[in-house]
Structure formats: C-alpha cells, structure tokens
Amino acid sequence: MTVIRMDHAGYVVGDLQAAIAFFVELGLELEGEATVEGAWVDQLIALEDAKADIAMLRTPDGRSRIELSTFQRPLTAVPAPSAPVNVPGIPRLTFVVDSVDEVFGRLRAHGAELVGEIAQYEDIYRYGYVRGPEGVIIGLCEELQRA
Incomplete structure (x- = not known):
C-alpha cells in the first residue's frame, strides 16, 4: 500500500476568523466551516469531551487544503508565537x-x-x-x- 494523495494540513489557532481572513487574503478559498464534537472526535484526537470549530480552505488549483481549527474545549496553553523557524515541530x-x-x-x-x-x-x-x-x-x- 502507498499514499494516494495528501488530503490536507492542519493548524490549531486561537482566533479562527482572523486565521481565515489571513489565508483568504493569501488567495485560498473558504470551502466551509463546521463545529465538530462527539465520540468520534474524542476517539480521533484522544481528548475527552472535545469541541472544535473548524474551517477548510483550498488553494485556487484545488489540489491542496488547509484545516484551521480552534478548540472550545478542552482549552490548552498557547505556545510561544515567536519561536524560530528551526524549532522541531513547528509546521x-x-x-x-x-x-x-x-x-x-x-x-x-x-x-x-x-x-x-x-x-x-x-x-x-x-x-x-x-x-x-x-x-x-x-x-x-x-x-x-x-x-
């Protein structure tokens, strides 16, 4: 078995609307927004009682997508937004x-x-x-x- 295609990349953000506006200004197109929660979400992300607002955006050529999400619950600490480009784990x-x-x-x-x-x-x-x-x-x- 091999990879068929990359579906999307995801970012967790604190201000979903500001992040949407940023990527729309860049040229991506908003596909839609939704709120997700329930057993399937908890199972998928290994968090209990999770609830998140998400937005899917796609590149103009339709080949790539970004998922932006902000969590209503559970809340977590916000990482330092000024970490340098070479920090492991920075997407x-x-x-x-x-x-x-x-x-x-x-x-x-x-x-x-x-x-x-x-x-x-x-x-x-x-x-x-x-x-x-x-x-x-x-x-x-x-x-x-x-x-």
Whole structure:
C-alpha cells in the first residue's frame, strides 16, 4: 500500500476568523466551516469531551487544503508565537505566489511579519518566510523561471 494523495494540513489557532481572513487574503478559498464534537472526535484526537470549530480552505488549483481549527474545549496553553523557524515541530507550509512583495504587503494588513528577509536564489526564485496569526509560519516562493 502507498499514499494516494495528501488530503490536507492542519493548524490549531486561537482566533479562527482572523486565521481565515489571513489565508483568504493569501488567495485560498473558504470551502466551509463546521463545529465538530462527539465520540468520534474524542476517539480521533484522544481528548475527552472535545469541541472544535473548524474551517477548510483550498488553494485556487484545488489540489491542496488547509484545516484551521480552534478548540472550545478542552482549552490548552498557547505556545510561544515567536519561536524560530528551526524549532522541531513547528509546521511550515510554502505557497508559490506571483509576487512575494505584493502578497507580503497584503498579508501585513492581517498582522503578518517577515521572519528574516526575502532572499533571492540566483535567477531561479525569491523566497521569504512570513509569520501570521498564532505564530503560523508560511513560505512565499516566487518562481523567476517558469518551466
């Protein structure tokens, strides 16, 4: 048996609506929102009496999705949102965009901060890491040479 496809990546956030707005500004499309709870959720995530609000967003090409979730219960401690990019366990997603500068400018209005600098690798691509809501780190990659 082998992997058929990757279904989605997930982020747990404190402010679901702010995270949705951030990823919609990036260019993802909101598929839908729901509240999940019950025995199947408890069984799946190994927490008792869990209740979460979730949102599914997809990339414009329809090939990738992100699940954003915020827990009504049980509540947990919030990790430090300013951990560096190389901390084990910090998830990162990278998106190919038309213009790193333009997209970063739009995301800045949603609280995004540049992690380092936007760097250029030869004449192949420009790349930068952005920290968004709840410390989420995403990569923005602009292809300078298209195949």
